[in-house]
Amino acid sequence: MSETIWNQVKLDDEYSFELKDVNRSHFVRYAGAGGDFNPIHHDQTFAEKAGLPTVFGMGMFTAGVLGRVPSEWFGPTSIRRYSIKFTSRIWADDTILFHGRVTRIYEEDGVPHADLELKATNQKQEDLIRAEATVRDWKP
């Protein structure tokens, strides 16, 4: 895919996928894999004491899944830059749309590059993350 993507990509091309029925197991599995054991993300009692109705997910879980947009689209070795701003939190039972759009295509030192605008949006049309990425045709 990544061999041919650079011949095909056009401005405003889009790529998206959905994650349905987010649940606590997603957060706990990410805690185990990523090492974020802040109890606010897995401990209901702690969350309630902090005045929250329930635990919420790690921003870096959502950011990690959003990172699949540039990675699946342009290949996992293509990432030059990935910049994330968190604007809202992820909760169990959310359905999240992960979306990317090409905003610029250019060459730098003879290497094809593209800038992408990325976002993760929940079922209430709230953006959880607004992000940008730069991808390039990286060769080993």
Added chain:
Amino acid sequence: MAQIQPPGFPIERGKIHEFANSLLDDDPLFHDLNAALAAGLPSVVAPPTFSSAAAFFPDPNVRGPSMKGLDMRFLLHGGQELIFERPIFAGDELHSEPGETKSWEKEGKRGGTMKFIENETIWRDQTGEIVLRVLNTLIQTAGVVKES
């Protein structure tokens, strides 16, 4: 939790597999050594946000000062910027060093006064080359952030 911390951040195939699993990512280049070798890569690739897993190898010089004195109940992650010089592969041995730390305050609507803390972490590989810079922003709020 054990208190002993090994030096550095060894990039391991098993950890990459587990991390990619937690992101529900099926790309063979994260999971399958043969697929990675067939693609001309030295080993499986680390997903873009894999440096988060360095939480298991906390360098006291990098993470210590930034977390001290923060109230975990009211701590939010504001954002992160990752700048890669090259992809990270299993077999890499990364070491971190602290870059600049900045902090500033801002009045928020939903959680009172917000204190922003931005840390830079520079990751070098086994040859001393910079492979990744991470700018991480934490937000300490005065109280619980209400849903809008």
